[in-house]
Amino acid sequence: MALLPSPPDPRAVMAGDGVPIATYDLGDPDGEVVLAVHGFASSAFANFVATGWVRELQRAGRRVIAIDQRGHGASGKPHDPAAYSMALLVEDVQTVLDTYLVDEVDLVGYSLGARVGWHALLELGPGTIRRAVLGGIPDGDPLTRFRVDEARARIERGTAVTDRLTQAYLTMAQLTPGNDLTALVSLVEGMRGGLQPDPADPPQQPVLFAAGSEDPILEATRRLAAATPRSELVELAGRNHFNAPTARAFRDAAIAFLAR
Numbered sequence: 352m353a354l355l356p357s358p359p360d361p362r363a364v365m366a367g368d369g370v371p372i373a374t375y376d377l378g379d380p381d382g383e384v385v386l387a388v389h390g391f392a393s394s395a396f397a398n399f400v401a402t403g404w405v406r407e408l409q410r411a412g413r414r415v416i417a418i419d420q421r422g423h424g425a426s427g428k429p430h431d432p433a434a435y436s437m438a439l440l441v442e443d444v445q446t447v448l449d450t451y452l453v454d455e456v457d458l459v460g461y462s463l464g465a466r467v468g469w470h471a472l473l474e475l476g477p478g479t480i481r482r483a484v485l486g487g488i489p490d491g492d493p494l495t496r497f498r499v500d501e502a503r504a505r506i507e508r509g510t511a512v513t514d515r516l517t518q519a520y521l522t523m524a525q526l527t528p529g530n531d532l533t534a535l536v537s538l539v540e541g542m543r544g545g546l547q548p549d550p551a552d553p554p555q556q557p558v559l560f561a562a563g564s565e566d567p568i569l570e571a572t573r574r575l576a577a578a579t580p581r582s583e584l585v586e587l588a589g590r591n592h593f594n595a596p597t598a599r600a601f602r603d604a605a606i607a608f609l610a611r
Contacts, residue, residue, distance in 0.1 A: 390462030
């Protein structure tokens with residue numbers, strides 16, 4: 352017997368530039384909507400279904416609309432770095448909400464999804480996103496140290512990667528079946544140096560921040576939480592950036608926060 356549910360069938364939503372965005376509509380169709388946005392090199396299934404988030408949100412009476420961000424999962428995976436920017440990822444969120452005719456949502460985002468969530472809170476405003484849970488979010492650009500040249504040499508010619516951070520990202524990317532490494536490297540190239548969460552310009556909606564106690568970005572998350580007027584922060588004991596989404600304490604805190 353399978354220990355994990357099978358991935359649900361996606362519904363494609365076409366982004367403005369023609370990239371298909373895979374979406375998953377789960378739970379009570381009459382429930383309040385939670386939009387779930389996953390992290391880098393992950394997917395809606397890996398980040399939110401397999402970890403129990405969708406199950407717990409459904410038990411709380413929520414309808415979950417989860418997306419595979421462009422370059423990930425069952426979504427389109429362009430190889431042009433110009434197809435990846437924070438503005439485009441936020442636009443994808445708006446397009447999905449418009450396609451589903453959803454006016455108001457709560458948002459749960461992790462890592463890259465949390466960075467997208469921060470900017471979506473600002474761009475779409477409190478009339479669209481009422482509150483958000485942002486996990487594993489730094490106040491800077493975590494991609495600046497990624498060696499695009501080494502990553503492309505590894506993909507194209509099998510050359511060994513000497514930079515430890517770059518190798519760690521590539522190893523993580525290869526753990527999710529179906530990942531396209533060229534698309535993910537293009538995402539890194541297209542997004543780095545772009546818009547980042549700025550403590551001087553925080554969202555005004557209620558935000559629950561979360562990070563593992565063993566995550567190097569914990570201090571950066573604390574700075575964002577301190578700068579956000581209506582914020583709470585939960586530190587996940589013994590968790591790092593990669594296993595924080597599986598923490599029951601994270602899910603429980605998020606569900607309680609969204610219910611208030």
